[in-house]
Amino acid sequence: MKCTDVDIHKFLKQYNSVKLIMNYKLSKSHYLLGLECPRYLWNINNNPEKIRKETIGEKFTLNEGIKVGEIAKQLFSKGINIPIDEYSENILKTKDFLTKNKPLFEAGFEFENCFARADIIVPNGDGWDIIEVKSSTRVKDKHIHDVSFQKFVYEANGLKIKNCFLLHINREYTRRGDFEIQKFFKKEEITSEVEEAIVGIRDRIDAIFKFISSDEAPEAKLFLPKIIKKGSHNCLTEKCLVLPPNNVFCLYGSKKATYELFESGIELIRDIPESFELIYKQAIQRESVIKGKPYIDTVKLKEFLGELFYPYYFLDFETFSTAIPMFDGLTPYFHVPFQFSLHVVQEEGAESKHFEYLYNGKEDPREEFLRELMKVLGDSGSIIVYHKSFEIGRLRDLAKHFPKHKKWVDTVITRIVDLRDPFRKFFYYHPQQQGSASIKAVLSAMTEMSYEGLEIKDGRTAPVEFLSVTYEDCKESKKQRVRNNLLEYCKLDTLAQVKIVEKLTELVI
Numbered sequence: 001m002k003c004t005d006v007d008i009h010k011f012l013k014q015y016n017s018v019k020l021i022m023n024y025k026l027s028k029s030h031y032l033l034g035l036e037c038p039r040y041l042w043n044i045n046n047n048p049e050k051i052r053k054e055t056i057g058e059k060f061t062l063n064e065g066i067k068v069g070e071i072a073k074q075l076f077s078k079g080i081n082i083p084i085d086e087y088s089e090n091i092l093k094t095k096d097f098l099t100k101n102k103p104l105f106e107a108g109f110e111f112e113n114c115f116a117r118a119d120i121i122v123p124n125g126d127g128w129d130i131i132e133v134k135s136s137t138r139v140k141d142k143h144i145h146d147v148s149f150q151k152f153v154y155e156a157n158g159l160k161i162k163n164c165f166l167l168h169i170n171r172e173y174t175r176r177g178d179f180e181i182q183k184f185f186k187k188e189e190i191t192s193e194v195e196e197a198i199v200g201i202r203d204r205i206d207a208i209f210k211f212i213s214s215d216e217a218p219e220a221k222l223f224l225p226k227i228i229k230k231g232s233h234n235c236l237t238e239k240c241l242v243l244p245p246n247n248v249f250c251l252y253g254s255k256k257a258t259y260e261l262f263e264s265g266i267e268l269i270r271d272i273p274e275s276f277e278l279i280y281k282q283a284i285q286r287e288s289v290i291k292g293k294p295y296i297d298t299v300k301l302k303e304f305l306g307e308l309f310y311p312y313y314f315l316d317f318e319t320f321s322t323a324i325p326m327f328d329g330l331t332p333y334f335h336v337p338f339q340f341s342l343h344v345v346q347e348e349g350a351e352s353k354h355f356e357y358l359y360n361g362k363e364d365p366r367e368e369f370l371r372e373l374m375k376v377l378g379d380s381g382s383i384i385v386y387h388k389s390f391e392i393g394r395l396r397d398l399a400k401h402f403p404k405h406k407k408w409v410d411t412v413i414t415r416i417v418d419l420r421d422p423f424r425k426f427f428y429y430h431p432q433q434q435g436s437a438s439i440k441a442v443l444s445a446m447t448e449m450s451y452e453g454l455e456i457k458d459g460r461t462a463p464v465e466f467l468s469v470t471y472e473d474c475k476e477s478k479k480q481r482v483r484n485n486l487l488e489y490c491k492l493d494t495l496a497q498v499k500i501v502e503k504l505t506e507l508v509i
Contacts, residue, residue: 025087025115026208028149032142034208036231038218039240045212050239057460060467064323065135069119071324072133072167074181076120079103087115098159109157114205116153120167127160131187135323137171137332139188141229147190148197152205164194169332175325184324184332222259243267246289250435252281252426281426289431294445300427302508305501308417311381312501314343314352316493317391318486320463326471327364329401337394338365338466341490342376343498352498356487362471370398370405377412384497386439388418419497422504443496446503451492455485462486 024045026034033041043050054062073079080102082093090108097104101123108117120131132147134140143166151161170186204227211218218224220235235241236249243249246269248261257278266272269289278286288295318339323332330336338359343352357372359365377383385391392413399409422428423437430445444450451457456465466486469479 024209024212025110025113026205028116028146031114031149031205031208032146032228033233034211035145035204035227036142036233037221037235037238037240038208038211038224039220039235040233040238041208042211042214042217043240046217052238055460056464057458060460060464068135068169068323069133071181072120072185073105075167075185076103076105076122079105079120082106082108084108084117087117090117109153109159111153111156113209114149114153114156116150118147118150118154121154124162127162128154129163129165130154130161131165131167134166134168137169139166139168139190139193142231144190144193144197145228148194148201151194152198152201163189164191166190169323171332173325174331175328177328179324223263245434246270246431248272251278251285252435253279257282281429284426284429285431285435288429292431294428294430295426296507297427298508300425301422301504304422304427305505305508308382308384308501309380310345310347311378312345312498313377313381313383314345314494314497314501315377315383315385315391316341316490316497317394318459318462318466318490319394320467322467327366335394335397336364336366337369337398338463338470339486339490340369340373341487341494343494344376344378345498352495354491354494356491358483358487358490359470360483366398367402370402374405374408381415382417383412383415384417384419384501386419386493386497388416388420392416419500428504428507439493439496439500442500447499449492449496449499451489454489454492456482456489462489 030041030044033044040051073081080097080100082090082097082104084090084106087108087110090106091110094104094107094109097107103120103122105120106117107121108115118130119133122129122131130147130150132143132150134143136143147164147166151164154161166188167185168188170184173180173184220240221233222235222241236243244267247267248258248269249255250269251258257276261272261276269286272278272286284295317337319335319337321333321335325332325334327336340357342355344355345352355376357369359368361368395409395413399406420437420439423433423442428446430442432445433441436442440451456462465482468474469482
């Protein structure tokens with residue numbers, strides 16, 4: 001019998017699939033990915049070139065988690081660190097150290113190509129307790145499934161697991177002087193929740209191995225029952241599902257209509273039939289896309305612009321936040337302002353004047369930030385920001401920490417106007433916005449300006465870069481380059497507001 005190219009191709013696929021399963025070790029992180037989005041996990045193993053690189057912001061978040069995990073070990077003074085560089089060595093060392101009857105960090109076990117490594121296991125009589133450390137401030141559904149996988153693998157190796165705990169950050173902790181580890185953490189028992197989550201785990205693991213070895217990628221998360229109730233994966237962002245511009249997932253508001261439309265075969269907003277019931281803002285999107293031009297409510301825009309009073313102060317803050325509070329008065333993930341940009345337009349037709357501040361010390365930047373802001377914000381005129389709840393929140397934080405300036409802060413807050421409102425409320429909508437009211441989407445839709453070409457172009461990268469050149473050792477050349485990039489990025493945020501108001505004004509004249 002003669003083998004064809006098709007037969008050979010089929011055999012090689014089957015062979016590679018078997019080889020993959022034989023070599024593949026399902027970790028707890030991949031188990032969670034498999035629950036949250038099988039398609040993404042399939043791509044990781046079968047189509048890795050499709051997976052995007054981690055952003056600077058994502059790496060920073062991961063490193064914050066590692067720092068929290070390392071600090072947690074200090075709560076167990078007699079604990080033993082087990083090497084994690086090579087998983088087979090980790091397993092062997094774990095078996096050796098189990099006899100010590102002491103807390104173990106990163107104890108690893110394997111069962112049927114499943115590999116689990118708990119942050120901490122603590123001896124408890126004739127068994128052990130699992131303590132999983134997380135840098136979040138509360139227990140999340142995915143944490144329960146994380147620990148359930150560990151418990152399954154551990155018990156399959158004959159280890160008796162008595163209780164399960166999550167050690168997470170106490171959001172109420174406020175730093176006063178020396179960092180207090182005991183107060184920083186909050187320990188919650190999750191034993192019963194883990195017992196519930198472990199039901200059916202073998203079937204789920206078998207399903208994961210099955211779809212990983214499949215020739216075809218599974219469906220995206222969008223169309224599967226949610227095992228993890230509220231995860232972080234987004235199939236559209238991660239390109240598990242690739243759709244053309246102005247697809248139905250760009251529709252404003254609840255995704256109920258989106259799913260209904262997509263599952264009925266309608267991918268694009270322009271193809272939504274008139275008979276399909278949309279809410280008001282979604283109907284505006286459809287009309288705008290079909291006509292290929294912006295929707296403009298001149299009456300509402302006039303009302304909005306009529307609430308602005310000269311001089312105009314276009315303001316934007318940049319902040320950083322860390323899991324472990326760096327300074328007195330800070331709580332975990334507190335937003336610390338370190339930079340602002342301000343464009344001032346004194347009167348109609350006048351050119352804008354730019355002011356900026358970027359902290360350049362090694363201590364807490366908040367008081368200096370506030371003093372510099374007080375120098376440039378006049379006593380009257382509209383203070384225009386984009387998404388005012390953020391700036392107002394930071395100002396209230398400053399007033400709380402520096403009560404002598406509370407009266408000034410309270411007055412400033414009464415003058416703040418949110419430039420996002422006309423776009424969030426759909427007084428203006430352009431098809432190029434793709435359903436977004438972000439300043440970047442609006443700026444590129446209304447003008448020829450954009451953030452492309454900037455070294456720093458987003459609010460997650462900016463604070464990470466600032467922290468690295470301000471509180472860590474680095475070459476002076478790098479520090480100056482990053483500081484210049486930060487100034488350029490923040491300046492564009494307020495210049496963008498200037499240009500957007502100018503465009504809105506032109507539309508209603």
